[in-house]
Amino acid sequence: xxxxxxxxxxxxxxxxxxxxxxxxxxxxxxxxxxxxxxxxxxxxxxxxxxxxxxxxxxxxxxxxxxxxxxxxxxxxxxxxxxxxxxxxxxxxxxxxxxxxxxxxxxxxxxxxxxxxxxxxxxxxxxxxxxxxxxxxxxxxxxxxxxxxxxxxxxxxxxxxxxxxxxxxxxxxxxxxxxxxxxxxxxxxxxxxxxxxxxxxxxxxxxxxxxxxxxxxxxxxxxxxxxxxxxxxxxxxxxxxxxxxxxxxxxxxxxxxxxxxxxxxxxxxxxxxxxxxxxxxxxxxxxxxxxxxxxxxxxxxxxxxxxxxxxxxxxxxxx
Numbered sequence: 001x002x003x004x005x006x007x008x009x010x011x012x013x014x015x016x017x018x019x020x021x022x023x024x025x026x027x028x029x030x031x032x033x034x035x036x037x038x039x040x041x042x043x044x045x046x047x048x049x050x051x052x053x054x055x056x057x058x059x060x061x062x063x064x065x066x067x068x069x070x071x072x073x074x075x076x077x078x079x080x081x082x083x084x085x086x087x088x089x090x091x092x093x094x095x096x097x098x099x100x101x102x103x104x105x106x107x108x109x110x111x112x113x114x115x116x117x118x119x120x121x122x123x124x125x126x127x128x129x130x131x132x133x134x135x136x137x138x139x140x141x142x143x144x145x146x147x148x149x150x151x152x153x154x155x156x157x158x159x160x161x162x163x164x165x166x167x168x169x170x171x172x173x174x175x176x177x178x179x180x181x182x183x184x185x186x187x188x189x190x191x192x193x194x195x196x197x198x199x200x201x202x203x204x205x206x207x208x209x210x211x212x213x214x215x216x217x218x219x220x221x222x223x224x225x226x227x228x229x230x231x232x233x234x235x236x237x238x239x240x241x242x243x244x245x246x247x248x249x250x251x252x253x254x255x256x257x258x259x260x261x262x263x264x265x266x267x268x269x270x271x272x273x274x275x276x277x278x279x280x281x282x283x284x285x286x287x288x289x290x291x292x293x294x295x296x297x298x299x300x301x302x303x304x305x306x307x308x309x310x311x312x313x314x315x316x317x318x
Contacts, residue, residue: 001075001076002073002074002075002297003073003074003075003076004068004071004072004073004074005071005072005073005074006070006071006072007071009067009070009071010067010071012067013063013064013067016059016060016063061304062305064301065301065302065304065305066301066305068301069298069301069302069305072296072298073297073298073300073301074294074295074296074297074298075294075295075297076294076295086189086190086191087128087130087131087132087189087190087191087192087193087282088131088132088133088134088148088184088187088189088191088192088193089128089131089132089133089134089192089193089194089195089282090133090134090135090136090148090180090181090183090184090193090194090195091121091124091125091133091134091135091136091159091194091195092136092137092138092142092176092177092179092180092194092195092196092197093114093117093118093121093135093136093137093138093159093162093197094138094139094171094176094197094198094199094200094228095114095137095138095139095162095163095164095165095166095167096138096139096140096164096165096167096168096169096170096171096199096200097139097164097165097169097170098113098171098199098200098245099112099113099114099117099164099199100112100113100114100164100165101113101199103229103230104116104230104267104268104271105267105268106119106268112164113199113228113229114162114163114164116268116271117197117228117271118159118160118162120268120271120272120275121159121197121275122156122159122160123272123275124195124275124278124279125152125155125156125159126152126156127279128152128279129152130150131150131282132148132149132150132187132189133146133148133149133152133155134146134147134148134149134155134180134183134184135155135158135159136176136179136180136183137162137166137167138167138171138172138173138175138176138179139165139166139167139168139169139170139171139172139204140167140168140169140170140171140172140204140205141167141168141172141175141204141205142167142172142175142176142178142179142205143167143179144179144182144183145158145159145162146158147183148183148184148187168204170203170204171198171200171201171202171203171204172202172204172205172207173196173198173201173202173205173209173250173251173254174202174205174206174207174208174209174211174212175204175205175206175207176196176205177194177196177207177209177212177213177216177223177254178207178212178215180194180196181194181212181215181216181219181221184219184221185219191282192219192220192221192222193221193222193223193224193260193282194216194221194222194223194224194258194260195224195226195278196223196224196225196226196251196254197225197226197228198225198226198227198228198246198247198251199227199228199229199245199246200245200246200247201245201246201247201250202247202250209250209253209254210250210253210254210257212254213253213254213255213257213258214257214258216257216258217257217258217259221258222258222259222260223254223255223257223258223259223260224255224260224261224262224263224278224281225251225252225254225255225260225261225262225263226251226263226264226265226271226274227246227248227251227262227263227264227265228246228265228271229245229246229265229266230266230267231266248262248264261277261278261281263277263278
């Protein structure tokens, strides 16, 4: 069955008849045609009466094709269910100077922390189909690299382009949380969460992490925190000192205050398992309404209109 988006357009169908009727009513007031010209026109009309009738039919056909194209015909295709979840997630990634430490292995090769995080977090993002996801990068300052979006492919590309120190060498955890809350605050999603990864301690910015976590809780935004840092001396030649480089207690407090969970990543495999666990925690599925895919049929009346217009081009009188 064929449907029309603008069916009211067909109310214009009798418009040519109304125009002809109006022109006919004004013939008495028209300028007189010279007798010689009137004789030639009468002879032409008599000899081409059948041709004129056909041209009238083609004119009506062209008019109907034009209205049909404007009315935007379409045909319903297969019913599809769109992957909409009703969740909004902000991913906050530390790009401070300490992320250049090469204490994580990727495919058996030592790599800096950010390279490993980008690959694992990219896989996590690809699994969030139906979610709106934003990306916040932070160092000495925090900035929104991407607002909430369904375009996970573009978001992954933005994450891949992140560089160490691009936001400064220090770590502003509180500012990162505050900015992540800002991306989620006015979103209508029923479920909101922040996934924050850090390998250091809050030593920059104007917002205290604990205060930001309290604000998140008041807005029903969960915060899951990931403390990143290997303790394997064989990879980097030094052991990450929890008391100096990695403030686990603050990250635990943030997750606890904001009703999230704290995770400790000491290896690439740990990091993968952590993102898998977070993926399970943020899987509050909802029923998505079915969507009927429309097949556009406007090109058919447009194709038929073209030859009709070519036929209606006035021929040169011999």
